[in-house]
Amino acid sequence: MTDxxxxxxxxxxxxxxxxxxxxxxxxxxxxxxxxxxxRELDAVTGDLIVTPKSEAEVIQVLKACYAQGVPVTxxxxxxxxxxxxxxLSGGVVLNLAEMNAIKSIAPGRVVTEPGAVLAHIDRETRKxxxxxxxxxxxxxxxxxxxxxxxxxxGVGSINWxxxxxxxxxxRLRIVTMEEEPRVLELGGWDxxxxxxxxxxxxxxxxxxxxxxxxxxWVDVVVGFDDYMRAVxxxxxxxxxxxxxxxxxxxxxxxxxxxYFLRHQKFLKKTDSVVLLMVAPHAIDPFLAxxxxxxxxxxxxSDTASEAEKKGLPPVYELTWNHTTLRxxxxxxxxxxxxxxxxxxxxxxxxxxxxxxxxxxxxxHLEFIRFDGNVACTGLPIVRYTSDERLDEIIAIHEDxxxxxxxxxxxxxxxxGMKQTNEVQLAFKREADPKGLLNPGKMVAWENPxxxxxxxxxxxxxxxxxxx
Amino acid sequence: MTDxxxxxxxxxxxxxxxxxxxxxxxxxxxxxxxxxxxRELDAVTGDLIVTPKSEAEVIQVLKACYAQGVPVTxxxxxxxxxxxxxxLSGGVVLNLAEMNAIKSIAPGRVVTEPGAVLAHIDRETRKxxxxxxxxxxxxxxxxxxxxxxxxxxGVGSINWxxxxxxxxxxRLRIVTMEEEPRVLELGGWDxxxxxxxxxxxxxxxxxxxxxxxxxxWVDVVVGFDDYMRAVxxxxxxxxxxxxxxxxxxxxxxxxxxxYFLRHQKFLKKTDSVVLLMVAPHAIDPFLAxxxxxxxxxxxxSDTASEAEKKGLPPVYELTWNHTTLRxxxxxxxxxxxxxxxxxxxxxxxxxxxxxxxxxxxxxHLEFIRFDGNVACTGLPIVRYTSDERLDEIIAIHEDxxxxxxxxxxxxxxxxGMKQTNEVQLAFKREADPKGLLNPGKMVAWENPxxxxxxxxxxxxxxxxxxx
Numbered sequence: 035m036t037d038x039x040x041x042x043x044x045x046x047x048x049x050x051x052x053x054x055x056x057x058x059x060x061x062x063x064x065x066x067x068x069x070x071x072x073r074e075l076d077a078v079t080g081d082l083i084v085t086p087k088s089e090a091e092v093i094q095v096l097k098a099c100y101a102q103g104v105p106v107t108x109x110x111x112x113x114x115x116x117x118x119x120x121x122l123s124g125g126v127v128l129n130l131a132e133m134n135a136i137k138s139i140a141p142g143r144v145v146t147e148p149g150a151v152l153a154h155i156d157r158e159t160r161k162x163x164x165x166x167x168x169x170x171x172x173x174x175x176x177x178x179x180x181x182x183x184x185x186x187x188g189v190g191s192i193n194w195x196x197x198x199x200x201x202x203x204x205r206l207r208i209v210t211m212e213e214e215p216r217v218l219e220l221g222g223w224d225x226x227x228x229x230x231x232x233x234x235x236x237x238x239x240x241x242x243x244x245x246x247x248x249x250x251w252v253d254v255v256v257g258f259d260d261y262m263r264a265v266x267x268x269x270x271x272x273x274x275x276x277x278x279x280x281x282x283x284x285x286x287x288x289x290x291x292x293y294f295l296r297h298q299k300f301l302k303k304t305d306s307v308v309l310l311m312v313a314p315h316a317i318d319p320f321l322a323x324x325x326x327x328x329x330x331x332x333x334x335s336d337t338a339s340e341a342e343k344k345g346l347p348p349v350y351e352l353t354w355n356h357t358t359l360r361x362x363x364x365x366x367x368x369x370x371x372x373x374x375x376x377x378x379x380x381x382x383x384x385x386x387x388x389x390x391x392x393x394x395x396x397x398h399l400e401f402i403r404f405d406g407n408v409a410c411t412g413l414p415i416v417r418y419t420s421d422e423r424l425d426e427i428i429a430i431h432e433d434x435x436x437x438x439x440x441x442x443x444x445x446x447x448x449x450g451m452k453q454t455n456e457v458q459l460a461f462k463r464e465a466d467p468k469g470l471l472n473p474g475k476m477v478a479w480e481n482p483x484x485x486x487x488x489x490x491x492x493x494x495x496x497x498x499x500x501x
Numbered sequence: 502m503t504d505x506x507x508x509x510x511x512x513x514x515x516x517x518x519x520x521x522x523x524x525x526x527x528x529x530x531x532x533x534x535x536x537x538x539x540r541e542l543d544a545v546t547g548d549l550i551v552t553p554k555s556e557a558e559v560i561q562v563l564k565a566c567y568a569q570g571v572p573v574t575x576x577x578x579x580x581x582x583x584x585x586x587x588x589l590s591g592g593v594v595l596n597l598a599e600m601n602a603i604k605s606i607a608p609g610r611v612v613t614e615p616g617a618v619l620a621h622i623d624r625e626t627r628k629x630x631x632x633x634x635x636x637x638x639x640x641x642x643x644x645x646x647x648x649x650x651x652x653x654x655g656v657g658s659i660n661w662x663x664x665x666x667x668x669x670x671x672r673l674r675i676v677t678m679e680e681e682p683r684v685l686e687l688g689g690w691d692x693x694x695x696x697x698x699x700x701x702x703x704x705x706x707x708x709x710x711x712x713x714x715x716x717x718w719v720d721v722v723v724g725f726d727d728y729m730r731a732v733x734x735x736x737x738x739x740x741x742x743x744x745x746x747x748x749x750x751x752x753x754x755x756x757x758x759x760y761f762l763r764h765q766k767f768l769k770k771t772d773s774v775v776l777l778m779v780a781p782h783a784i785d786p787f788l789a790x791x792x793x794x795x796x797x798x799x800x801x802s803d804t805a806s807e808a809e810k811k812g813l814p815p816v817y818e819l820t821w822n823h824t825t826l827r828x829x830x831x832x833x834x835x836x837x838x839x840x841x842x843x844x845x846x847x848x849x850x851x852x853x854x855x856x857x858x859x860x861x862x863x864x865h866l867e868f869i870r871f872d873g874n875v876a877c878t879g880l881p882i883v884r885y886t887s888d889e890r891l892d893e894i895i896a897i898h899e900d901x902x903x904x905x906x907x908x909x910x911x912x913x914x915x916x917g918m919k920q921t922n923e924v925q926l927a928f929k930r931e932a933d934p935k936g937l938l939n940p941g942k943m944v945a946w947e948n949p950x951x952x953x954x955x956x957x958x959x960x961x962x963x964x965x966x967x968x
Contacts, residue, residue: 141630142716142782163608163630163714195742201786202743222789244745244782247630247714249609273873275662276669278711315609315711319668322689378845406740406875 036081036104036125044098048091049132051083060109061127065117067358069369069418070442078498080107080121085129089209089217089239092128096215096237099126099470106211107472108233110149110180113172115355117444118184118232122474123496128237130179137240139164143204145242148179156248164245167194167202171356179238182206182229187411189281189311189350190246191402192272197229203243208236210465218465227461232446232475235462251280251311253335253349255297256324261286261306261397262385267329268308269381272401272408277320278313283353285309286388286397289415293361296346300333306397307332309349354413357398361415369424372439373412373431375399380409383436390434393417395427412436445492447477452486454478503548503571503592511565515558516599518550527576527594532584534825536836536885537909545965547574547588552596556676556684556706559595563682563704566593566937573678574939575700577616577647580639582822584911585651585699589941590963595704597646604707606631610671612709615646623715632715634661634669638823646705649673649696654878656748656778656817657713658869659739664696670710675703677932685932694928699913701939701946702929718747718778720802720816722764723791728753728773728864729852734796735775736848739868739875744787745780750820752776753855753864756882760828763813767800773864774799776816821880824865828882836891839906840879840898842866847877850903857901860884862894879903912959914944919953921945 042050051057058079065071081104086092099106105125112119121127133147136158144159144166153174156165170176170188181188182203187196194202203225210216218236220227228236258264264284272282290307291298301307308329312320317336324331335343352360358370375383388397394417399410416427428438443449446458459478462469469479474494477484484492509517518524525546532538548571553559566573572592579586588594600614603625611626611633620641623632637643637655648655649670654663661669670692677683685703687694695703725731731751739749757774758765768774775796779787784803791798802810819827825837842850855864861884866877883894895905910916913925926945929936936946941961944951951959 142780193742199743200741200790201745201783204782204785221785223793274667275660275870275873276666278668313609315671316668318671318688323667326690403742406742408873 037102038082041082041098041102041104041126044102045084045095048095049085049087051085052081054079057081057083057127060112060129061121063112063114063117063119064355064359065115065120065444067115067355067362067369068442070421070424071117071444074497075117075120075444078117078120078122079124080127081124083127083129085132087132089207092209092237092239093215093217095126095128096209096211097213100211100213100215100468103468103470105470105473106237108183108237110177110183111151111172111175113170113176113180114184115441116184116449118475119180120444121472122444122494122498124498125470131177133239134177139245142245143242144245145240146178147240148238149177152176152178152181159245160248163248165248166190167244167246168197171350171354173350178241178243182241183231183233183238186230187402188354191400192279192282193246193403195403195405198226201244203229203241205240205242206238207240208238208465210236211471212465212467227457230446230450231458232472234446234472234476234479235458235465236471249313252314252317253333254310254312254320254331255300255333255349256308256310256329257302257305257332258308258329259304259306261388264306264308265381265384265397265399267327268399268401269408269410270327271308271310271320271323274323277323278316280311280313281309281350281353282401283309283357284397284399285352285357289357289361289396289398293357293364294352295360295364297333297352305332309353311349354400357413358415367418369416369418370398370413370441371395371416371428371431372441373414374437374439375410375412376435376437377404377407377409383434384410384412386434387414387431387436390430391427443491444475445477445494446475447486448492504569505549508549508565508569508571508593511569512551512562515562516552516554518552519548521546524548524550524594527579527596528588530579530581530584530586531822531826532582532587532911534582534822534829534836535909537888537891538584538911541964542584542587542911545584545587545589546591547594548591550594550596552599554599556674559676559704559706560682560684562593562595563676563678564680567678567680567682567935570935570937572937572940573704575650575704577644577650578618578639578642580637580643580647581651582908583651583916585942586647587911588939589911589961589965591965592937598644600706601644606712609712610709611712612707613645615705615708616644619643619645619648626712627715630715631712633657634711634713635664638817638821640817645708645710649708650698650700650705653697654869655821658867659746659749660713660870662870662872665693668711670696670708672707672709673705674707675705675932677703678938679932679934693924695925697913697917698925699939699942701913701943702925702932703938716780719781719784720800721777721779721787721798722767722800722816723775723777723796724768724772724799725775725796726771726773728855731773731775732848732851732864732866734794735866735868736875736877737794738775738777738787738790741790744790745783747778747780748776748817748820749868750776750824751864751866752819752824756824756828756863756865760824760831761819762827762831764800764819772799776819778816821867824880825882834885836883836885837880837908838862838883838895838898839908840881841904841906842877842879843902843904844871844874844876850901851877851879853901854881854898854903857897858894910958912942912944912961914953915959
């Protein structure tokens with residue numbers, strides 16, 4: 035158990051908060067998307083929220099926690115879905131939200147502190163005609179370092195691929211968890227040591243990412259009476275090299291009508307939709323293609339009246355994890371999966387899954403670039419009945435060549451490639467020798483002998499809440 | 502034979518030129534790249550150069566020529582390679598170079614007159630942080646409408662595909678060749694009626710094209726001791742979604758050392774090269790990838806000294822048709838081909854051609870997006886010996902699944918898909934009922950019964966020079 039008063043003494047003037055209600059609130063993220071994680075993690079809480087204002091304060095916190103053996107779990111805005119920012123063994127929640135300065139903007143580049151919120155960064159970079167390449171649907175609340183530490187891609191991935199792709203993050207500055215914390219600058223391949231590592235092997239204190247040109251993206255919703263027609267149209271758009279989109283998604287009926295309540299007035303119950311962000315100068319050629327394909331435009335923001343637009347969320351807030359979020363607000367019993375439909379037969383694979391599962395797993399695709407080709411990743415809604423059926427649905431996907439990134443697991447490996455990431459593990463040995471950073475999230479660290487072939491779920495013995 | 506004095510009378514104040522030496526000079530393009538076209542077209546000349554200053558003057562010229570039955574062949578800057586702008590039946594060469602105004606620049610769009618030179622357009626659009634998506638290697642001299650009427654793609658095609666792709670041209674304004682010429686605005690699918698039609702079915706008087714973000718592209722030359730290593734590296738770069746290039750080309754040894762004379766000091770005789778334009782913010786991640794692949798950087802413009810850069814052409818002037826041009830300056834006996842290596846086995850196909858031909862056909866690839874995938878088009882040098890061997894080389898390519906767009910033919914079909922373009926033909930019937938626009942370039946018009954299966958070369962009976 036953490037000795038709060040000793041720790042607070044060592045932290046001096048650094049802002050802390052130990053009111054249990056607030057600590058618990060700041061110890062949570064969107065883990066409750068998953069009925070599995072909701073059960074497992076609901077009681078998780080830290081002991082102390084610590085809110086540094088500078089890298090120097092981060093160093094001071096890590097040094098004090100190292101000395102006292104206190105776990106430290108970093109947190110941006112807490113918009114993750116897998117308990118990434120939840121302190122499984124208690125200790126300090128390192129709230130980086132106040133380190134949110136935008137340090138410099140140049141052609142093609144921005145440098146920020148870790149807690150800078152994506153939409154806020156873009157408000158500044160747009161003054162130079164630029165915006166972030168990639169953002170999750172939680173654009174208005176998520177922090178940049180949180181996105182890099184816990185996300186994989188999002189809006190913009192149709193043009194740039196994922197965060198993992200070389201070039202989508204330029205530089206990270208991190209602080210290690212050692213007796214004398216070191217400050218390291220990482221670029222090139224070294225970035226993979228700490229990207230999508232949930233903060234298990236270093237605390238990000240500065241980020242440099244590339245910028246893209248900013249446009250006044252036009253939100254478009256296209257309706258189809260058949261889901262696979264929507265999928266094929268989306269695939270056609272994604273492969274149309276002369277058209278510029280920032281987002282291409284599909285959602286199967288009846289999800290759009292039933293869950294996109296503010297857009298419901300534009301939709302039929304039977305509508306499967308394609309959700310788009312279109313560059314203004316691509317609208318006319320896009321409409322030429324839509325007309326040829328007999329695609330019916332249900333909504334477009336560039337011609338909608340002020341009355342029609344009133345209260346509507348942007349289209350990106352219907353996509354990625356927001357699709358499920360809107361569903362959960364209407365029907366808390368649903369959940370979701372994360373599926374990759376690999377190129378080149380991604381459309382056929384989607385068709386097969388649609389046939390097998392029907393309305394038990396209504397389709398939701400996000401079109402992305404993947405190693406140079408257009409592929410799609412899916413975040414289908416699942417009408418959840420039991421853990422056993424959920425596992426069965428996962429197994430059927432995998433048996434059909436559609437790998438699952440399981441969103442019902444809180445560890446890096448189980449939500450990812452189901453194998454040890456040797457680069458991240460090796461770096462954790464260097465940067466966090468006592469294993470105090472975000473404990474329980476890296477199976478390879480906690481249980482090097484874990485048998486990935488066994489298909490067992492990893493149970494973190496340090497999970498304080500479950501004891 | 503054109504009655505020059507009657508025509509000049511009908512043209513009033515519109516600028517004309519009938520000095521035979523100047524007329525002949527303005528009746529030529531880069532047809533002499535091809536030993537075949539050089540023989541066939543060397544004597545071609547018009548009767549009169551007419552230089553309109555406005556759309557109203559274009560209308561007046563077309564009306565007068567229609568009335569007198571005079572052929573009209575439009576010309577931008579004469580940078581084509583297939584006799585596109587050469588008046589096979591004499592008559593008027595319509596020089597559009599003086600109609601070169603840039604009419605408006607907006608986010609993502611520019612509107613210009615037809616004769617505006619690409620580099621000049623970009624000098625203006627760069628003031629707004631933007632530049633053209635696509636340009637040929639003749640960027641500094643080619644006109645925008647000439648590029649659209651006679652080109653297919655170029656620098657930038659790695660990101661945007663070709664001119665044919667919906668969205669890469671937004672609008673064309675054209676004048677028809679009728680008793681009362683009409684002015685038409687074309688967009689969407691209608692653009693294909695006149696794009697890449699060599700001006701055979703309308704005279705372009707205004708162009709609207711999309712713009713991309715402008716960067717200070719870094720010229721990079723990478724050297725390899727083996728051509729296929731260069732090809733695989735280029736293919737890897739082209740498929741790296743997070744890296745931003747404007748140009749990716751490969752050229753096989755000994756062409757770079759022997760023909761790129763100003764860059765020779767950086768190159769070994771054995772160097773096969775990858776030629777790149779890299780976004781400044783992609784340089785560091787690019788170098789990380791290059792290091793992993795053991796690629797040796799021979800030249801990069803961002804770190805070269807002023808002395809090293811002195812007199813060097815930009816890298817794009819080593820690519821596309823400039824590769825051959827530089828070769829021709831050193832060895833006038835060479836020529837070239839235009840090959841498509843289709844996705845997904847483009848690299849294997851390049852390997853096979855390299856094996857078969859060796860130094861008889863030194864490789865030159867341009868990586869492009871093609872229907873959503875990365876593919877490559879080739880402009881290999883050919884060490885020309887005879888027309889028969891040239892035809893044989895073409896046949897071997899086609900037998901191996903590598904379609905040839907024959908640059909040794911002056912007709913649209915023979916240089917293209919070897920079949921009638923029904924859309925362009927139908928539009929010619931409407932827009933040029935007398936067949937006076939650029940005669941001899943559309944086989945389907947001149948000889949509707951031409952047998953495409955026969956493998957015969959089309960001989961234009963109206964070719965005045967050969968009579």
